[in-house]
Amino acid sequence: MASVLIVDDHAVVRGGLRQFLADTDDLEITAEAASGLDAIALVEKGDWSLVLLDIALPDVNGLEVLKQIKRLRPGLPVLIFSMFSEDEFAIPSLEAGASGFLNKDSPPNQILTAIRTVVGGARYLSPTLAEKLLAGVAPVGRKLAHETLSRRETEVLLMLSKGTSLTRIGEILHVSVKTVSTYRARIIEKLGVQSNAELTRYVIEHRLG
Incomplete structure (x- = not known):
């Protein structure tokens, strides 16, 4: 029901x-x-x-x-x-x-x-x-939010959703913590969420993980 x-x-x-x-x-x-x-x-x-x-x-x-x-x-x-x-x-x-x-x-x-x-x-x-x-009079609907993420942003999203720290993500990707923070900020903006908990929920709801 x-x-x-x-x-x-x-x-x-x-x-x-x-x-x-x-x-x-x-x-x-x-x-x-x-x-x-x-x-x-x-x-x-x-x-x-x-x-x-x-x-x-x-x-x-x-x-x-x-x-x-x-x-x-x-x-x-x-x-x-x-x-x-x-x-x-x-x-x-x-x-x-x-x-x-x-x-x-x-x-x-x-x-x-x-x-x-x-x-x-x-x-x-x-x-x-x-x-x-x-007929092309109206625009076709937009992409889903996660479809606008780059490959690297998607990788960071999935790691964040599993509780991986920024430091550990930086080690895995061989980038600085500051760079990881920048990726996180972009992801949050694109998905329209406010926290890691909401990122995790988004991943679960869209079956991305």
């Missing part, structure tokens, strides 16, 4: 989706948040298969919440579920790390398809947006 965190400030929307997904055998809303800050706090403490996120929130813009979620849990799929225009917000959402964009006016079967697609690890694009991407 895939667990879903829904982030929407309208109780009617949350209730409707909860009831809608209750009729499925593979999806369940296990947590709800009515604001961006509440959503971020839940993501820090819990674990879900998917976050269903609105853009229009009362405290923090949904796209900023998305960025915070991806910093905390890079491997956690986020599906934007909004009344805003796909033409205006779909591409920025994808560029910020979303796994898909879905308009709230979408028919039930499309909502289920989108959620199941994203839970399954793929990106969801509406037929309209997919056609635009294929």
Whole structure:
């Protein structure tokens, strides 16, 4: 059973989706948040298969919440579920790390398809947006963060994730500790994390080690 965190400030929307997904055998809303800050706090403490996120929130813009979620849990799929225009917000959402964009006016079967697609690890694009991407109207989605690392940065990342000290990494690579620190700083910036613990979690979530 895939667990879903829904982030929407309208109780009617949350209730409707909860009831809608209750009729499925593979999806369940296990947590709800009515604001961006509440959503971020839940993501820090819990674990879900998917976050269903609105853009229009009362405290923090949904796209900023998305960025915070991806910093905390890079491997956690986020599906934007909004009344805003796909033409205006779909591409920025994808560029910020979303796994898909879905308009709230979408028919039930499309909502289920989108959620199941994203839970399954793929990106969801509406037929309209997919056609635009294929036609070259919109840019193709960006690379995963770790795919931007150099070979040496990847080596350092994997050693850091195993708890290897900077001094020991320097000895293994025959470089100074200062150079290793520079590699670490670049890795942290590229992956959008804050600590070695988050680096380790990133490696585990993306099965890099």
